[in-house]
Amino acid sequence: MSLPDPAQWWRDAAIYQVYVRSFADADGDGIGDLRGVHDRLGHLAGLGVDAVWLNPWYPSPMADAGYDIADYRDIDPVFGTLADADALIADAHERGIRVVIDLVPNHCSDRHPWFRAALAAEPRSPARSRFWFRPGRGPGGDLPPNNWVSHFGGPAWTRVTEPDGRPGQWYLHLFAPEQPDFNWDNREVREEFLDVLRFWLDRGVDGVRIDSAAILVKDPFLADADPGAPHPYTDRDGVHEIYREWRRVADSYPGGRALIGEVWLPDARRFALYLRPDELHAAFNFEFLTSPWDAQALRAVIDETLAAHAPVGAPATWVLSNHDVTRHVSRYGRAETGFDFADRRHGEPFDLDLGTRRARAAALLSLALPGAVYIYQGEELGLWEVEDIPGALRQDPMWRRTGGADPGRDGCRVPLPWSGLEPPFGFSPADARSEPWLPQPAAWKDHTVEAGEADPSSMLELYRAALRLRRSEPGLRSEREPLHWIDAAHGVLAFRRGDDVACVVNLSGAPVALPAHESVLLASAPLEDGRLLPADAGVWLRLRRH
Ligand code: NOJ
Secondary structure (H helix, E strand, O other): OOOOOOOOHHHOOEEEEEOHHHOOOOOOOOOOOHHHHHHOHHHHHHHOOOEEEEOOOOOOOOOOOOOOOOOOOOOOOOOOOHHHHHHHHHHHHHOOOEEEEEEOOOEOOOOOHHHHHHHHOOOOOOOHHHEOEEOOEOHHHOEOOOOOEOOOOOEOEEEEEOOOOOEEEEEEOOOOOOOOEEOOOOHHHHHHHHHHHHHHHHOOOOEEEEOOOOOOOOOOOOOOOOOOOOOOOOOHHHHHHHHHHHHHHHHOOOOOOEEEEOOOOOOHHHHHHHEOOOOEOEEOOHHHHHOOOOHHHHHHHHHHHHHHHHHHOOOOEEEOOOOOOOOHHHHHOOOOOOOEOOEOOOOOOOOHHHHHHHHHHHHHHHHHOOOEEEEEOOHHHOOOOOOOOOHHHOOOHHHHHOOOOOOOOHHHOOOOOOOOOOOOOOOOOOOOOOOOOOOOOHHHHHHOHHHHHOOOOOHHHHHHHHHHHHHHOHHHHOOOOOEEEOOOOOOEEEEEEOOOEEEEEEOOOOOEEOOOOOEEEEEOOOOEOOOEEOOOEEEEEEOOOO
8 A cells, every 4th residue: 555645644644643551562561562553553554544653662761651761762672672663664654554753852761871971970061961950049059940840740850969979959850850851952962863863764754743842942041930831941943943953854854754743832823833834844733632622612723723824834733632631532521621731620520421422523523624633542442531540550750749639641541442341351462461551441341442343333433434534535634625614503513625525513502404415424423313413413514416
């Protein structure tokens, strides 16, 4: 099979996010691995996705599930080997699936050789200048150098013990203390990452998802931040300069290599500013992801997203879930349907049927919008957030560092159910020596890939049908085919893509009549009396006969 639109494939691709440790475990240690992904490529090909994005696979002490990298040019033994990665990339390509890897340039692991060298070196040494080491404030330097706080709770600074045994400088970590921030003003850091980029592009990866892409460059004065201000430490001009260099490297490779930024800003007008024709190609749409299930709010996000991306020549992206947020089946089944990083609303009542109905409609909505779409593993199975993981089994530093105030992200990272009627649901082999690294709900027996394949009305079959149509209908697929809103009742989203296809999503709370159409291509729920679109359902319509 040939790969689609080689030059700019990311503009309209359906990209499936593989959270490697929770996808499939081939070696029986209870943790997903690359052979597990490789063995299950058939699922992804059958689903009809164009690319996969794999969460970090590098050697790591796993203080933050692999976002603390000790070696950027290898694979963690828990996931496999470089040979496994090569084989996975080659086989994915054989099947027409592109491979995007996760690169984490803002910080490394405290076990990275550069950080070990920095700890062993003197204050103000070249080894320390690759990071942000500073003396503390107050008597004896006992207070952190500024008031910045870590995204995982607590101060963004940790004090080191100097080689002579005395309490010494502090180093900056915008995430966990095990994730020291690099100093991107240091040329060596820049060169190192250009080299890492080449290392993986040489191995055939089709792009990188760049973690914390917007926060690499800090204010060199490390001034105190205004509480509540977003990204107080970023210098956008500096960030542009970095990605212009990355882009020159990416563009020197054949076949189209994507630079996709994780710019953690819930506002399209702001994150799109990080995209430019000669820099990052695309960024994740956190505004869409965080939006409540409300027609007006979603329409505003869609319009704002398209308007913000057009002038920078970048494709919009549509994301409902990922490994950091509450799964959308759960969000949409609660009274408050938006997502807020500050409050995950675990423990609030949720209606699984309602959440599932809305998630089905949201799938048709996001897959009909112009641009690239991201599918987080398990959303095609209708999985929900697991909120009752016992504290002793939770792994996320967010949970630990906030003393349990923030439940963290384990609930969306529970290993996938593939088959069978009880855990591990085929996630691990039958003779596995360990249980899955997080416990799976017994009720997932009805949400395995096997169960989905046996039920024509499953979420899995809806995703398969939608992705198939998205591929075969140029009006739906082509990112350059503009969206035109169609007049519709209050609470209803209705738009046309080209002259042939329309999408209608009913958030009005009552059944609605459909606009004139030739036929129904796909519906997330059966139409009432064969003609009314029920509440919380979506439909794709053929507008005219071919
Ligand atoms: C964003 C990643 O998506 C998240 O999982 C990680 O913890 C932080 N960046 C830090 O790398």
